[in-house]
Amino acid sequence: MSLENLIEADVLVIGGGLAGCFASVKAKEQGADVVLVDKGYVSKTGGTPYAGDTMVFNPEWGHDLDAWMEQVSVLGEYVNNRQWNEIVFKESYDRFKDLESYGVKFLEENDEVVRLPHPLSTLDMPDKDKFPPIVSQVVHWLPGWGEAIRKHVEKSGVKLMERVVICELIKKEEKIVGAVGFPVDKEELIVFKTKSVVICAGGGGFRPPGYPTHELTADGVALAYRVGAEVTGKEFVSPMTVGSLEPHPGWESMYEHFSSGHSAALPGAAKNVPFLGRRINAEGEEVPHRGMSWHGWIDVHHEIHAGRGPLTMDGPGGRKISINGPGAGGSMHGHATAGIFSADTDGNVGVPGLYAAGDSLGVQFVGSTYSGFGFATSYASVSGARAGCAAAEFARKCGDGSLDRDRVEDLKKSIKGPLERKGGFSPRWVTEILRSYMVPYFVMYIKHEDRLKAALTNVGFIRDHLVPKITASDAHELRLAHETRSMVLNAEMKLRASMFRKESRGNHYREDYPKRDDPEWLAWVLLKNENGSMNVYKKSMPEEWWPDLNKPYDERYPLKFPESA
Amino acid sequence: MAIEKIDHDLCTGCEQCVLSCPMDVIRMDEEINKAVIKYVEDCMYCGFCVDCPEKAITILPGPTQSVTLGWG
Ligand SMILES: Cc1cc2nc3c(=O)[nH]c(=O)nc-3n(C[C@H](O)[C@H](O)[C@H](O)COP(=O)(O)OP(=O)(O)OC[C@H]3O[C@@H](n4cnc5c(N)ncnc54)[C@H](O)[C@@H]3O)c2cc1C
Numbered sequence: 001m002s003l004e005n006l007i008e009a010d011v012l013v014i015g016g017g018l019a020g021c022f023a024s025v026k027a028k029e030q031g032a033d034v035v036l037v038d039k040g041y042v043s044k045t046g047g048t049p050y051a052g053d054t055m056v057f058n059p060e061w062g063h064d065l066d067a068w069m070e071q072v073s074v075l076g077e078y079v080n081n082r083q084w085n086e087i088v089f090k091e092s093y094d095r096f097k098d099l100e101s102y103g104v105k106f107l108e109e110n111d112e113v114v115r116l117p118h119p120l121s122t123l124d125m126p127d128k129d130k131f132p133p134i135v136s137q138v139v140h141w142l143p144g145w146g147e148a149i150r151k152h153v154e155k156s157g158v159k160l161m162e163r164v165v166i167c168e169l170i171k172k173e174e175k176i177v178g179a180v181g182f183p184v185d186k187e188e189l190i191v192f193k194t195k196s197v198v199i200c201a202g203g204g205g206f207r208p209p210g211y212p213t214h215e216l217t218a219d220g221v222a223l224a225y226r227v228g229a230e231v232t233g234k235e236f237v238s239p240m241t242v243g244s245l246e247p248h249p250g251w252e253s254m255y256e257h258f259s260s261g262h263s264a265a266l267p268g269a270a271k272n273v274p275f276l277g278r279r280i281n282a283e284g285e286e287v288p289h290r291g292m293s294w295h296g297w298i299d300v301h302h303e304i305h306a307g308r309g310p311l312t313m314d315g316p317g318g319r320k321i322s323i324n325g326p327g328a329g330g331s332m333h334g335h336a337t338a339g340i341f342s343a344d345t346d347g348n349v350g351v352p353g354l355y356a357a358g359d360s361l362g363v364q365f366v367g368s369t370y371s372g373f374g375f376a377t378s379y380a381s382v383s384g385a386r387a388g389c390a391a392a393e394f395a396r397k398c399g400d401g402s403l404d405r406d407r408v409e410d411l412k413k414s415i416k417g418p419l420e421r422k423g424g425f426s427p428r429w430v431t432e433i434l435r436s437y438m439v440p441y442f443v444m445y446i447k448h449e450d451r452l453k454a455a456l457t458n459v460g461f462i463r464d465h466l467v468p469k470i471t472a473s474d475a476h477e478l479r480l481a482h483e484t485r486s487m488v489l490n491a492e493m494k495l496r497a498s499m500f501r502k503e504s505r506g507n508h509y510r511e512d513y514p515k516r517d518d519p520e521w522l523a524w525v526l527l528k529n530e531n532g533s534m535n536v537y538k539k540s541m542p543e544e545w546w547p548d549l550n551k552p553y554d555e556r557y558p559l560k561f562p563e564s565a
Numbered sequence: 566m567a568i569e570k571i572d573h574d575l576c577t578g579c580e581q582c583v584l585s586c587p588m589d590v591i592r593m594d595e596e597i598n599k600a601v602i603k604y605v606e607d608c609m610y611c612g613f614c615v616d617c618p619e620k621a622i623t624i625l626p627g628p629t630q631s632v633t634l635g636w637g
Pocket residue numbers: 014015016017018019020037038039040042045046047048049050051052053054055164165166167200201202203213215216217219220335336357358359360373374375376377378380
């Protein structure tokens with residue numbers, strides 16, 4: 001094995017969004033030697049730079065833990081992880097203080113950090129009184145916050161390697177001992193030999209037009225799944241609608257902040273929140289927000305299905321924004337919910353030496369619906385810090401390992417495969433085919449056994465016959481090839497989990513099972529690789545987290561799905 | 566929805582746009598020491614490159630991806 005491209009460290013952190021920055025800084029503070037690798041440039045890639053706000057819970061600001069917990073449980077429809085909810089709420093203030101100490105500036109008025117309510121709490125909508133009070137609050141960071149964090153990561157002595165894609169983990173005797181990747185602009189492989197690895201590679205969608213997270217291709221989940229970790233939450237979708245020809249409606253207003261020279265969508269995005277505006281269908285009728293269902297946007301898809309789309313909303317500057325989108329089966333993942341499963345509270349994912357945080361970690365923080373503004377970033381900060389500390393601790397205790405050279409050579413060969421193939425399929429073409437199976441509203445939003453099965457048949461064909469023959473002419477395309485492979489795996493996960501959960505809940509809507517089924521489905525769906533095939537099973541929620549089953553169904557679930565409304 | 570143009574009269578070759586493009590669309594042309602659009606088909610219209618200190622970059626919202634990708 002040529003060793004010129006060997007990087008050694010105690011802890012490897014994959015992905016430098018908020019989760020990865022916290023993981024690497026905290027691991028470093030514990031005395032570990034840390035390398036942070038990102039396929040882009042930290043502060044300009046992943047979901048993190050777009051976030052405008054972060055949730056902070058602080059009893060001194062009058063916040064009541066029980067009320068916050070109730071908000072997540074009712075909106076998340078009781079499949080949220082209450083243990084993690086409490087942890088993140090309680091630790092969010094410390095992470096906020098950390099960010100201040102790293103030089104991040106927050107929106108202030110009269111020397112006080114401005115705390116803003118959840119926009120839903122200010123919206124007028126039918127049935128509002130049936131929901132618990134929406135109590136969570138956010139603070140807003142000011143432009144430049146991403147750069148401030150990046151500087152702090154560098155200053156703290158973390159070794160930063162950017163524009164490097166990680167595409168395989170190395171496992172030896174059941175333990176993770178490193179990873180293999182390559183620079184996006186050089187056809188050479190880099191081997192990492194480390195004592196523990198923290199996956200902070202974000203979530204993943206299917207590169208829909210108009211939603212700027214095309215680098216988020218579920219690589220982290222794919223890496224972990226291939227070495228035997230469980231994955232959860234894949235049936236839950238993200239609400240972000242996308243048009244086939246236009247940007248996501250929220251994105252248009254955020255984009256204005258970019259074009260005016262900001263590197264963060266802030267703070268105007270919050271004032272604008274166009275995706276909460278009045279929605280008018282093609283017949284000129286208002287489609288009211290139902291309860292808190294904008295998170296699922298399932299009603300929007302019903303309007304579209306009925307032939308009354310596209311819907312429009314008032315956008316910034318009096319412009320009409322068209323919501324003609326087929327939805328986020330393609331745009332985002334169910335953030336702060338889906339990902340690599342951990343039964344622990346430190347991001348350990350059940351494979352020795354392997355940890356995860358942020359959007360890569362699946363502890364079902366919000367359950368079936370994203371229920372609070374700013375939750376995703378707080379969760380990324382808190383889980384990142386926890387996973388970083390735990391990975392450093394693991395590294396301290398485990399002795400110096402060695403790499404299995406044959407295994408590494410095999411991995412290197414398969415990673416470079418697309419470069420060496422003489423003929424085959426372009427990764428862009430395979431992605432486009434995949435996207436056209438996964439993005440339509442009738443696959444990932446209004447689901448039905450027949451259509452899920454049909455999509456799965458096609459995705460299975462792509463997996464077996466197209467992915468193994470993807471070609472690449474240079475390192476840039478090699479990256480696309482590996483990303484496409486991750487997306488195909490993610491598609492299979494989303495389809496299998498969606499077929500398995502035979503009920504509707506939150507933003508998982510099954511036309512053939514349009515109601516919640518509490519006796520069967522107060523449970524999480526798990527996926528695991530068993531000898532090359534994807535096993536699907538469920539894990540029941542602790543009984544103390546269940547809703548009161550003596551209450552009538554309509555009281556337990558104030559949000560009506562369109563059919564039952 | 567894609568990057569349209571890098572104005573070489575304005576570009577000073579600082580490489581900021583190359584680093585900040587999450588999709589690796591932009592690369593340096595080493596011979597002329599200017600940034601060039603290399604993989605336009607992968608542009609996702611995020612706008613990071615527009616932060617160019619010389620304002621040399623234009624991106625446009627028009628459609629670049631096929632309609633088969635969505636339903637309408
Ligand atoms: C438009 C938009 C607006 C949002 N607004 C808000 C908001 O206002 N408030 C809020 O709380 N949340 C918001 N979110 C969600 C929030 O941004 C994310 O949930 C959160 O930032 C996730 O952080 P993370 O560190 O887990 O992942 P990310 O920030 O996505 O970081 C993942 C990193 O991993 C890298 N990576 C991925 N794969 C690889 C690989 N194979 N090798 C190397 N590196 C890799 C990526 O380049 C990226 O830097 C928003 C998201 C979007 C897209």
